[in-house]
Amino acid sequence: MSLVQDIVAASLIVAGLLIMLVGSLGILRLPDFFTRTHAASKVDTTGIIFLLAGLAVFEGPTQAMGKLLITIAVIMLANPVAVHALARAAWNYGERPWSNGDDSGGRKSK
Amino acid sequence: MTNPSESVIIVVVSRALARLIQLFGIYVIIHGHYSPGGGFQGGALLAAGVILLRMTEGYRESQTETSTAAAIPLASLGALIFAGTGLVTLAFGGYYMDYGAVPVPGVEEPIVRYYGILLVEFGIGLAVMTALVAIFDDMLGQAPGGDGEHAPAESTGAPPKI
Amino acid sequence: MESFFVGATVALVGIILLPFYRVIRGPTVFDRLLAIGAMGAKTVGLVCMFGxxxxxxxxxxxxxxxxxxxxxxxGIAVAKYFSRERSAEK
Amino acid sequence: MPNNRTTSASGSSRRHGYFWVEAGVLLVFWFLMSGKFDPVHIGLGLTAVGIVMGLQHRLPIGPRDKADQSLMAHSFRFPLYLPWLAVQMIKATWQVAVIVVSPRINIDPCLVEFRSIQQHSVAHVTLGNSITLTPGTLTLQIDGDRYRVHALTSRNADDLLEGAIPSHVSRLFGGSGEGAVCEGRKFKHEEEA
Incomplete structure (x- = not known):
């Protein structure tokens, strides 16, 4: 366990935590459902990948690292699709996106 | 939940992940000695794969994966494997599920024990998976003998062209 | 490194709990579901940290x-449920 | 009920193309998870992959025609695609981070519709996921080859309609990149017909 390995792992983990913080803040701050999906899909996926990559670097080349890589692949495949499914269901349900100059707060239905 | 999903993204990714989940379920059953898990957890994961396909493929298309008609008999078979393995050990004079008591020529006792546990875990996994699938189908109203056996599963839109 | 992991885990718990505001207050049901999904996705990282x-x-x-x-x-099941609710209304 | 789905289209020649790619990916998954390489565990792994592929061979992921065998070779270019996607994801994260952290949220959401000619379903799935992961765009609906995309800013929508991502995905799966974006239009939801 070298020092360089520890530093790389720690910085990746901290970067992942910061990115996930951005994702959480985005879900809180963005104005409507469809803009919040952007925060939940891209930002959270990237944040979790950074965090797990940091753990993988910390772990070194063992079997646990292989399992971490599998988890990264599954999350990268599944997370955007789950958000797409929810956004698609919302659109079909009648939710419509907010846009500039629209005061309805995204609650305008067809 | 009986209609197929219309988004090609959801359908294809669900197929890919259903394979992965089911293989993971088998892994959990087989590696129950070394890592958390065992028959019940692996069976639940296997059932999760089937239920994912039930939701995204639609009820009828996913029948090729695990059919409703086969679920109950397979659950009985799993329970039979579970109980039967224990009874076999009784027949050789051991305690119930005392696998080491079964004399297999040329094989040492720990090995027999290992395969006995593997067989029991397999039985539990099969029973749990098929029982959960049967419960899910029953909640859909699609189980054999249920009200909705011939209910038309009308499609809400054009199916995805793959 | 041990104390770093403890601190990172505590921070991660805080980050996971933030979207809970959206679960309680979210104007539409989809906002709540999205926040729950995001919390669940981050929990995968939390489980690894605990490991x-x-x-x-x-x-x-x-x-x-x-x-x-x-x-x-x-997530798929919830999305599917709301697709069906709409088609049942029609 | 739809009868023209892939399940019935897989037909007799189902052990071509993507079948072996899927089986290979599942085997790699098994050995990474298992980490035991004695004959018993290798045999159990092969049996498990065989069971799973046998259970689900009627629900194929990609095309399994014999004519599509070249697609299997193209799928080996997929690892080269991942670094490009990683860069796009970091760019997307940075964009959202700037928007979220700034005191006044400065966005101009709009919708994009376009058609994209791709080789097959896996290419469409890759394109849909890539759109979701690249900066400022999110796939709302996909119906055949028609896409409806929600864009965070007007500039993201223009970038998508320029067609860099769809033609990239098209070339990844052996297409020519022609017609990767056609009939594209950008609009606000109030202007919807």
């Missing part, structure tokens, strides 16, 4: 993978 804290990571990796896939199934 490192307990020093038995190879066990927790299996749990994390199972949690990730089940979170996906839950």
């Amino acid at each position: 490192f804290l307990y020093g038995r990571f190879y066990m927790f990796a299996d749990i994390a993978l199972a949690y990730a896939t089940l979170n996906f199934i839950a």
Whole structure:
């Protein structure tokens, strides 16, 4: 366990935590459902990948690292699709996106 | 939940992940000695794969994966494997599920024990998976003998062209 | 490194709890579901961190993978449910 | 009920193309998870992959025609695609981070519709996921080859309609990149017909 390995792992983990913080803040701050999906899909996926990559670097080349890589692949495949499914269901349900100059707060239905 | 999903993204990714989940379920059953898990957890994961396909493929298309008609008999078979393995050990004079008591020529006792546990875990996994699938189908109203056996599963839109 | 992991885990718990405001207050039901999905996705990272804290990571990796896939199934099921609700109204 | 789905289209020649890619990916998954290489566990792994592929061979992921065998070779270019996607994801994260952290949220959401000619379903799935992961765009609906995309800013929508991502995905799966974006239009939801 070298020092360089520890530093790389720690910085990746901290970067992942910061990115996930951005994702959480985005879900809180963005104005409507469809803009919040952007925060939940891209930002959270990237944040979790950074965090797990940091753990993988910390772990070194063992079997646990292989399992971490599998988890990264599954999350990268599944997370955007789950958000797409929810956004698609919302659109079909009648939710419509907010846009500039629209005061309805995204609650305008067809 | 009986209609197929219309988004090609959801359908294809669900197929890919259903394979992965089911293989993971088998892994959990087989590696129950070394890592958390065992028959019940692996069976639940296997059932999760089937239920994912039930939701995204639609009820009828996913029948090729695990059919409703086969679920109950397979659950009985799993329970039979579970109980039967224990009874076999009784027949050789051991305690119930005392696998080491079964004399297999040329094989040492720990090995027999290992395969006995593997067989029991397999039985539990099969029973749990098929029982959960049967419960899910029953909640859909699609189980054999249920009200909705011939209910038309009308499609809400054009199916995805793959 | 031990204290770093403890601190990172505590920070991660805080980050996971933030979207809970959206679960309670979210104007539409989809906002709530999205926030729950995001919390679940981050929980996969939390499970891995716990694995490192307990020093038995190879066990927790299996749990994390199972949690990730089940979170996906839950999201699909919820989306499917609301698609059906709409078509039942028509 | 739809009868023209892939399940019935897989037909007799189902052990071509993507079948072996899927089986290979599942085997790699098994051995990474298992980490035991004695004959018993290798045999159990092969049996498990065989069971899973046998259970689900009627629900194929990609095309399994014999004519599509070249697609299997193209799928080996997929690892080269991942670094490009990683860069796009970091760019997307940075964009959202700037928007979220700034005191006044400065966005101009709009919708994009376009058609994209791709080789097959896996290419469409890759394109849909890539759109979701690249900066400022999110796939709302996909119906055949018609996409409806939600864009965070007007500039992201223009970038998508320029067609860099769809033609990239098209070339990844052996297409020519022609017609990767056609009939594209950008609009606000109030202007919807």
